[in-house]
Amino acid sequence: MNQGRQERRLTTILSLDVVGYSQLMSKDESGTVATLQHLRRSEINPRVDTYNGQVIKLVGDGSIIEFSSVVDAVSFAVDVQHALARSQSKKPEQDRVLFRIGINVGDVIVDDKEIYGDGVNVAARIEGLADTGGICVSQTVYDHVKDKLDLTFQPMGPQQLKNIPVPVRVYRIELDSRSRHLTTYPAVTTADPAAEPSKPRRYSWVAAALFVVLALAVLAYVFRPDGASRPVVAVLPFHDISPQDQRGLLSDPLSDGILAYIARFPELTVIARGSSFRYRDTDRDLREIGAQLDADYLLEGSLNFDGQRIIVNAALVDVSKNTQVWADQITDDIDDLMVLIADIGQRVAYQVEDYLGQVRVAQPGPFKADALLMTMKARRATMRGLSKESNDAVIQMNRETIELYPDEAWGHLAMAFALRTQVRFGWADDPEKTLAQAVRHGETAVRLDPGNYSTYFALGRVRLQQGDHPRAIEALERALSLNPSTADALNALAQAHFYQGRNEKALEILAESARIDPLPSFVHSWILAWVLWQDEQCEKASEAFGKIASPPPASQKLASVIETCLGNTEAAQAALSAFLEATPDWTIAKETKLQENVWTYETGRERWIENLAEAGLPSG
Numbered sequence: 001m002n003q004g005r006q007e008r009r010l011t012t013i014l015s016l017d018v019v020g021y022s023q024l025m026s027k028d029e030s031g032t033v034a035t036l037q038h039l040r041r042s043e044i045n046p047r048v049d050t051y052n053g054q055v056i057k058l059v060g061d062g063s064i065i066e067f068s069s070v071v072d073a074v075s076f077a078v079d080v081q082h083a084l085a086r087s088q089s090k091k092p093e094q095d096r097v098l099f100r101i102g103i104n105v106g107d108v109i110v111d112d113k114e115i116y117g118d119g120v121n122v123a124a125r126i127e128g129l130a131d132t133g134g135i136c137v138s139q140t141v142y143d144h145v146k147d148k149l150d151l152t153f154q155p156m157g158p159q160q161l162k163n164i165p166v167p168v169r170v171y172r173i174e175l176d177s178r179s180r181h182l183t184t185y186p187a188v189t190t191a192d193p194a195a196e197p198s199k200p201r202r203y204s205w206v207a208a209a210l211f212v213v214l215a216l217a218v219l220a221y222v223f224r225p226d227g228a229s230r231p232v233v234a235v236l237p238f239h240d241i242s243p244q245d246q247r248g249l250l251s252d253p254l255s256d257g258i259l260a261y262i263a264r265f266p267e268l269t270v271i272a273r274g275s276s277f278r279y280r281d282t283d284r285d286l287r288e289i290g291a292q293l294d295a296d297y298l299l300e301g302s303l304n305f306d307g308q309r310i311i312v313n314a315a316l317v318d319v320s321k322n323t324q325v326w327a328d329q330i331t332d333d334i335d336d337l338m339v340l341i342a343d344i345g346q347r348v349a350y351q352v353e354d355y356l357g358q359v360r361v362a363q364p365g366p367f368k369a370d371a372l373l374m375t376m377k378a379r380r381a382t383m384r385g386l387s388k389e390s391n392d393a394v395i396q397m398n399r400e401t402i403e404l405y406p407d408e409a410w411g412h413l414a415m416a417f418a419l420r421t422q423v424r425f426g427w428a429d430d431p432e433k434t435l436a437q438a439v440r441h442g443e444t445a446v447r448l449d450p451g452n453y454s455t456y457f458a459l460g461r462v463r464l465q466q467g468d469h470p471r472a473i474e475a476l477e478r479a480l481s482l483n484p485s486t487a488d489a490l491n492a493l494a495q496a497h498f499y500q501g502r503n504e505k506a507l508e509i510l511a512e513s514a515r516i517d518p519l520p521s522f523v524h525s526w527i528l529a530w531v532l533w534q535d536e537q538c539e540k541a542s543e544a545f546g547k548i549a550s551p552p553p554a555s556q557k558l559a560s561v562i563e564t565c566l567g568n569t570e571a572a573q574a575a576l577s578a579f580l581e582a583t584p585d586w587t588i589a590k591e592t593k594l595q596e597n598v599w600t601y602e603t604g605r606e607r608w609i610e611n612l613a614e615a616g617l618p619s620g
Contacts (some may be wrong), residue, residue: 002087003342004202006112008107008109008110009107009109010072010104010105010106010107010510011066011068011106011115011119012066012067012069012072012073012103012105012108012141013064013065013066013068013103013104013105013108013115013119013120013122013123014053014064014065014066014067014076014077014101014103014123015063015064015101015102015103015120015124015126015127016062016063016064016072016080016099016100016127017059017061017089017100017101017124017125018036018062018063018097018098018099018362019060019098019099019100019126019129019132019133020098021061024097026099027093030604031095032097035504036061036097036222037081037098039060039087039097041190042082043080043083043084044063044080047076047079047080047083048065048076048336048524049071050076051064051067051072051073051075051076051079052067052068052069053066053067053073054066054328056066056114056115057114059146061318061556062099064115064120064123064124066115069147070141070144070145071148072143072154072169072557073103073141074103074135074141074145074149074173075149075182076149076451077101077103077135077161077173077187078135078173078175078179078182078183079182080098080101080420081101081134081175082101082175082179082182082183083134083183084097084099084133085097085098085133085285087177093266098129098132098133099133099134100127100128100130100132100133100134100135100136101127101130101134102122102125102127102128102135102136102137103121103123103126103135103136103137103138103141104119104120104122104126104137104138104140104141105119105140105141105144106119106122106123106140107119107140108120118164119327121161121163122138122161122162122164122168123138124166124379125161125163125168125247126138126159126161126168126170126460127131127160128351129156129159129170130172131172132411133175134172134175135172135173135174136156136170136171136172136173137153137170137173138168138169139168139169139170139171139173140169142169142171144171147588148184149460150178150181151173151174151179151182152173152174152178152179153171153172153173153174153176154171154173155169155170155171155336156169156170156171156172157169157170158170171591175316181267181450181451185541192259193508203567208418217248226425226462232269232270232292232293232294232295232296232297233270233271233295233296233297233299234270234271234275234276234289234290234297234298234299235270235271235273235276235298235299236276236277236279236280236289236298236299236300236304237252237276237279237280238254238301238303239280239300239301239302239303240302240303240304241302241303241304241306242303242304242305242306243306245307246305246306246307252273252277254303256273256413260346263375263482267342269516270485271295271485271516271517271518272485272486272487272494272513272516273291273486273487273516274400274484275293275487275516275518275520276364278519283387285317286298286300286317286319286322287322289318290317290319290320291319292518292519293518294517294518295319296319296320297318297319298319299317300317302587303363310313312526330609341478343445363538366514386426388422388427391418391421391425392427394414394418395415395418395419395422398411398414398415399411399415400410400416402415402441404529407430407448407451407456408448408449408467409444409446409448409449410445411451412441412444412445412448412455413429413441413442413445413455413458413486414440414453414458414464415438415441415459416438416439416441416442416445416458416459416461416491416529417461417462419434419435419437419462420435420436420438420461420462420465423435423438423465424465424587424594425554425583426583426590426594432496435462435465435466438458438462438465439462439463439466439592440459441458442455442459442463443456443459443464443474445459446475447460451479451482452482452485453479453482453483453489454479455480456475456476456478456482456489457475457476457479457486457489457492459475459476460472460473460476460479460489460492460493460496461492463475464476464495464496464499464598466490466498466597466598467597467598467600469499469500469600472492472496473493473497474497475487476492476493476496477493480493480585484516485511485516487516487517487520487521487524488523489509490509490512490516491510491513491514491523491527492523493509494507494509494510494531495507495512495525495527495530497509497601498527498530498531498534498601498604499536499598499600499601500600500601501600501601501603501604503531503535504536506527506531507528507531507532507535510524510527510528522548522549522550522551522552525548525611526543526545526546526555526558527550528544529541529542529544529545529558529562530558532544533561533562534538534601534604534607535564536565537568538562538565538566541562541565542563542566545558545559547564552595553578553579553581554582554583556575556579557575557576557577557579557591558612559572559575560573560575560576560612560615561577561608561611561612561615563575563615564611564614564615565611569615572611572614572615573615573616575615576615576616577616578615580617586617586618587617587618587619587620588609588612588613588617588618588619588620589619589620590620591609591612591617595608
C-alpha cells in the first residue's frame, strides 16, 4: 500500500455476493459464469450508473460498490434485487444466480481506486446475514434512510460480526409490495446465453415514445434561449382498429398512461386529455391540430387488440416541420404491455433525472389487465347515456370486477365514482350509507395502487360529495402531483374551494385548468359559470355557460339561477322546466338535502335555494 497516497473518508459501502457460488460452479461452470456476466451487464451495472455508484472491487462471485449517498445505495439494493429476481423468474430455482447484499456507512482508507478498513469489513459481514435474494443494513444506514424511503425494516438486534470488536445493530429490508416503488425496468443490452430460448424482448412503443418525447424536451430545455417557453407535448388518443367487441377498451388507458408520466416533469407543458382527446379518429392535418393545441410535438398512432395481443403503430411528429421524428411498431401481450407502461415510465424518469433534477416517479405494481378491461367496459356503458338505470348497471359491472379481482384498484375506483354519481343525482335510497361505501372503495383503490393518479381523483370526488373538503383537497392535490395535466382534478379542486366560498381561489385554479386544457370539456364551463354566479359576476357566468355545446339536463338548474340573477324571469323558468322534464319529482326539499353538507358556504347555498324557488322549483 502506498502510504503517501492514502486518504480517509466517510462513505457508503455496499457488498454484493452470489449465494452458493461454489455449488453453482461445480454444477455448471461455463453456464454460471455466462449468467453472472449477463446479469452484471444487463441488471447490475446499469443500475450502478443510475444511482451514481462506483464499483471498487470486482471478484468472481461478488462486488464492493461505493455510493456517496446512503439513499442511493439502499435504492439501488432494493431495485437490483427485484430486477435480478424478475429476470430469472422463468428459470428453475436451482439454476438461478441469486445475491445477498449488505450496506454500511463507515470510515475507509482510500488507496488509488481501492478502499479498506472496518467500514468495508462490516458491510461484507452484514451481507452474510442477509437471506437469499435479501438485503441487510447497519444501524447507521437505517438512521439515514428510515424517514426518506418508504420501506419495511425488520430489526435483527445487535450482531457479533467476525473480527469486529463491537456488536453492530442490523436491520433486514423486506422486499414486499411496499418496496416496488423503487424498481425500474431492466436495461437489457444482451441476451442471456444461459437462458432458455424465449421470445425476444422488445422495447414497447410506449418506451420509445417516452424516450423520444423527453429526449427532445430535455434538449429543448437545456439549449433553449433564456426566457423561452417550455416544450409543449400533446398525446392524441390512438386510432382503435380492433375487432368490434374489443374496440374502445385500450386507447384511452394507454394514452392516459403515457400522458400521466410525461406530465410529471415540470420542464414540460403537457396538454390535458380533455383537449387532446377531442381529436379522436380525426382526419385533420396534424399541423392544424398542433396549432389549435399550441403544441410543439404530437404523439399519435393506431392499435389493434384481439383480447390478448396488441399491435401498436406509433409516431412522434414535430409540428413545426410536419415531419415524423420517430415511428415504430410493437406486438405484445396485454399484461406485458400494461406493466411496461409503469416500468418504462419510471425508467424514463431516471434517464432525465441527471438533467432535470427530478424526484423519482412512483410506480404501481403489476396488475391484471382483465380488471382494467372490465372497468373500461363499464365506462363504455356509462358513456352511452347517464341515467339511474345505466348507473345501476355500471355498479353491478363494477361489483363483478371487484369479486373477480379484489386486489386490483380499477374496480374499486370505478365503484367509488359510480356510487358518488348515485348520490349526486338523487338516486340513492340512503345517501349517507352509499357515500360511506364509496369512500371505502376509494380508500381501497388508493391503498392498492398509490401510484395511479385516478385512485386519488376518485377518492377526492367522493370526499367532496361527502362535504369533507380538507381531505377532498388533499386527495385531489395528490392526484395532481402524480399527473399535473389532469384538468378533471383541477376542475374538482376548484369546485372544492367554491363550496367553501373561496371564489378567487377557485377562479385561479380554473384558469390553470384552461391553460393546459385549451379545448375544455363542458364540466369546466359548468363549474366556471357556477363560481362566477356565486361571485355575482352574472354576465360572465352566462357567457361561460353559453360555451356548453349541449348542456345536460342537470345543468339547467344553474342556467335558471343565472337567468334569475340577470332578472330574466321567463328564461329562468324555461331552464328550470327543462331540468324538471328530466327529473320531474325534484323539489326544494331534495335540493336542500343534497347541498346542505356539501356546500358549506351558507351565503352561496341559501342564495342558490332562493333563486331556484323564485324560478318555480316546487317546495316539496
